[in-house]
Amino acid sequence: MNPLGAHALIWVAGWEEPDARRAISGAARAGFDLIEIPLLDPASVDARMTAAVLEEHDIGATCSLGLDFRTDVSSDDPATVARGEQLLHEAVTVAHDLGSTYLGGILYSAMGKYTRPPTRTGWDNAVGVLSEVASHADRYGITMGLEPVNRYESNLINTPQRAVDLIEQTGADNLVVHLDSYHLHIEAADLGAAVAGCRDRIGYVHIGENHRGYLGSGQVDFPALFRALAAIDYGGPIVFESFSSAVVSEAFVGALAIWRDQWQDSDDLAAHAHRFIIDQLTAADRSRR
Numbered sequence: 001m002n003p004l005g006a007h008a009l010i011w012v013a014g015w016e017e018p019d020a021r022r023a024i025s026g027a028a029r030a031g032f033d034l035i036e037i038p039l040l041d042p043a044s045v046d047a048r049m050t051a052a053v054l055e056e057h058d059i060g061a062t063c064s065l066g067l068d069f070r071t072d073v074s075s076d077d078p079a080t081v082a083r084g085e086q087l088l089h090e091a092v093t094v095a096h097d098l099g100s101t102y103l104g105g106i107l108y109s110a111m112g113k114y115t116r117p118p119t120r121t122g123w124d125n126a127v128g129v130l131s132e133v134a135s136h137a138d139r140y141g142i143t144m145g146l147e148p149v150n151r152y153e154s155n156l157i158n159t160p161q162r163a164v165d166l167i168e169q170t171g172a173d174n175l176v177v178h179l180d181s182y183h184l185h186i187e188a189a190d191l192g193a194a195v196a197g198c199r200d201r202i203g204y205v206h207i208g209e210n211h212r213g214y215l216g217s218g219q220v221d222f223p224a225l226f227r228a229l230a231a232i233d234y235g236g237p238i239v240f241e242s243f244s245s246a247v248v249s250e251a252f253v254g255a256l257a258i259w260r261d262q263w264q265d266s267d268d269l270a271a272h273a274h275r276f277i278i279d280q281l282t283a284a285d286r287s288r289r
């Protein structure tokens with residue numbers, strides 16, 4: 001059975017202790033094994049407090065982030081790339097200190113809409129930084145996931161194959177592909193083929209609807225996705241991601257275009273998602289026999 005998780009933004013946008021308590025207790029109550037904690041600003045996350053609250057509720061954590069245009073490691077500007085490398089190093093340290101063995105997301109470029117294609121220099125800069133940071137992360141026992149996202153949130157990695165290309169260029173063993181059904185729904189020709197195409201590299205999976213609201217109420221072909229994951233015996237984390245204007249985060253609202261109120265009740269949404277994922281896993285498993 002895969003470890004199941006939920007993103008903290010289902011409950012809260014900040015990470016002061018009351019926020020951490022609300023999100024972690026909410027994820028635990030909904031039945032999840034782990035919570036994904038955003039590290040957009042790693043220095044603002046109190047790792048010791050987080051570790052203590054996680055222990056209290058007996059669940060684990062993973063970490064994620066998207067860089068911004070000031071810290072874009074795929075930039076042509078060396079100072080911008082250096083700021084991004086610094087932020088990724090800090091995020092690895094905080095992830096480790098709060099007890100996570102995973103850091104994923106848009107670690108390779110800014111999270112936002114670009115107005116031109118990436119440059120060769122920018123690609124090489126991203127490869128250089130990720131090789132460096134992956135080796136630092138490896139010393140902390142941390143796996144890093146590159147999440148292919150849709151064309152409006154990055155220009156560098158929009159498909160699983162591009163993530164594989166970047167990983168192969170770094171030669172790092174602790175870099176994996178981080179799939180997301182929401183992004184694949186926009187960019188992939190076929191969910192099953194997308195999974196099969198990078199089968200040995202998949203280390204983390206985000207589950208989200210095409211409108212990022214309640215699972216099963218949109219257009220994503222979840223049965224096909226779960227069958228494809230079952231076919232490759234994927235045993236890694238499956239983490240529910242959903243965003244609504246009900247939980248407002250300055251950092252995410254513009255970058256992810258969260259303009260609509262997809263839901264109000266975080267706990268109902270999370271409990272529904274947990275049941276939905278279990279049902280999909282069960283059905284996919286049954287269809288193999």
Ligand code: MN
Pocket residue numbers: 147180206241
């Ligand atoms: Mn995602």
